[in-house]
Amino acid sequence: MLEPAEASPGTQAEQASFQGIRRICGFIAENFREDIDCVDIAVSADIHPKYAMSVFKRSTGMSLGEYVSLMRVSYAQALLMRDDASILQVAMDSGFGSVSAFNKCFRKKAGMTPSEFKREHRAAPPPLHA
Numbered sequence: 603m604l605e606p607a608e609a610s611p612g613t614q615a616e617q618a619s620f621q622g623i624r625r626i627c628g629f630i631a632e633n634f635r636e637d638i639d640c641v642d643i644a645v646s647a648d649i650h651p652k653y654a655m656s657v658f659k660r661s662t663g664m665s666l667g668e669y670v671s672l673m674r675v676s677y678a679q680a681l682l683m684r685d686d687a688s689i690l691q692v693a694m695d696s697g698f699g700s701v702s703a704f705n706k707c708f709r710k711k712a713g714m715t716p717s718e719f720k721r722e723h724r725a726a727p728p729p730l731h732a
């Protein structure tokens with residue numbers, strides 16, 4: 603195994619890309635519920651927005667926007683499993699600007715509407731004690 607001082611320039615570039623992706627993912631994980639874009643994300647990793655988009659797509663196979671949407675839908679799915687969750691409140695709490703944007707993105711990522719998901723995945727009632 604190469605020590606950092608012995609690493610080749612290609613390896614150093616890969617390490618820098620990996621660190622950038624870690625910072626990008628961390629920023630998205632902490633801020634996906636806010637109105638963020640690729641510039642906000644790139645600034646958080648201290649890299650140029652075009653480079654951030656390129657290195658992220660090359661490393662993950664998805665765009666920054668797709669990843670943010672995936673995080674939002676995953677969070678929304680968890681919220682929808684609660685009995686008291688309204689579709690409007692889940693949409694807003696998950697970072698979507700409107701219910702229509704939420705419905706469109708949710709259907710694309712989950713293959714069903716939020717209402718269908720809620721019906722299918724509603725938490726089971728607690729068992730009755732004899």
